Amino acid sequence: MAQTIRPKRGAAQRLQSIPKPILYLVLVLATSVPLFFDIAVPNEPVPESKAFYDNLMTLKEGDRVLIASDWTNSTRGESSGEFDALMRILMRKGVKFAIYSTGDAQSPQVARNEINVISKLEKDAGRREYVPFNDYVILGYFPNSEGTLVGINNNVRATFQGKKDFPPNSPPRDVLQSPVFQGVKSVADFKYLLVVTASKTSEITIERIKKTPLMFMVTGVMVPETRNYYTSGQITGLVGGVKGVYDLETLMKDGFPGMESKGKGTAYYLSLHFALGLLIFTVILGNVAMFLAGKRAR
Structure with missing residues (x-):
């Protein structure tokens, strides 16, 4: 019986296929964990x-x-x-x-x-x-x-x-x-x-x-x-x-x-910084995945 050989997924595919529940879990952790730590964020009032x-x-x-x-x-x-x-x-x-x-x-x-x-x-x-x-x-x-x-x-x-x-x-x-x-x-x-x-x-x-x-x-x-x-x-x-x-x-x-x-x-305020940091990280990650996918297609 012939076996189907699945093509190996590249880095771009792996980055673009991160399960949504994982992203939501990371978001929950990033915004909730800082609430348990009394860390003062440097601040200059506007x-x-x-x-x-x-x-x-x-x-x-x-x-x-x-x-x-x-x-x-x-x-x-x-x-x-x-x-x-x-x-x-x-x-x-x-x-x-x-x-x-x-x-x-x-x-x-x-x-x-x-x-x-x-x-x-x-x-x-x-x-x-x-x-x-x-x-x-x-x-x-x-x-x-x-x-x-x-x-x-x-x-x-x-x-x-x-x-x-x-x-x-x-x-x-x-x-x-x-x-x-x-x-x-x-x-x-x-x-x-x-x-x-x-x-x-x-x-x-x-x-x-x-x-x-x-x-x-x-x-x-x-x-x-x-x-x-x-x-x-x-x-x-x-x-x-x-x-x-x-x-x-x-x-x-x-x-x-x-x-x-x-x-x-x-x-x-600390949780807000973690959430914004996660947002920036995921945007960068998505752009890296798109760049790698385009490079592989060429």
Whole structure:
């Protein structure tokens, strides 16, 4: 019986036929293993991140900021790190804040959960716990982003009138009765309007808010287009993706000496480098395989 002799595969064929499960396994290992090692990656904060941080550090105890929290767990890898760093800074500075959302109906609860986590960590570290209604209020979800932002710009109290939040161990009360809104007559009475988003709500905010400075926290893929707003002076600070989070955490080391500044940015930044390194390696590998295949064909 004749035997079929299989032609010997060349290096190009072997490189081009690496099983996909192997590549996925390598990717999982490359991104997960670094999470178990506390290795600080050298970092130079970009100007827009530094401007964002410097602006926050000018805030005084009792100042107020308005926050649009338009992210959910779908972008938790980036947005939660941004939000956590923002909360740490505001809580340590004693700044009061009000949070609304026009991006997703889940966003207010996601923000509330994250605030509770950070507030508890601050309390466990011996610092003051942030109290709902007294130190911050959750204004809820507003489905019409364009109309809501016009209302905020023109008459912030009328826009939020009738919204209720929960004081500790008390029934819901109108948010305008909160100390957060004491003395607030216009959106201009908030030192900044901060937008944490993974969607176009940042653009809608720029189009409609004219009476108070804006700063954005966006996902990595949004950085190139959003940076244009920073360079043109339409926003005064920008934090983008994991790099932006790591920038804030790097700056917080000197801004809050003796306080824990490591968060998701520090945890994920090394993994990001490994993932990018793997991407570059596989691109090079693919090009080498194509070169060898072409050379063999000739």
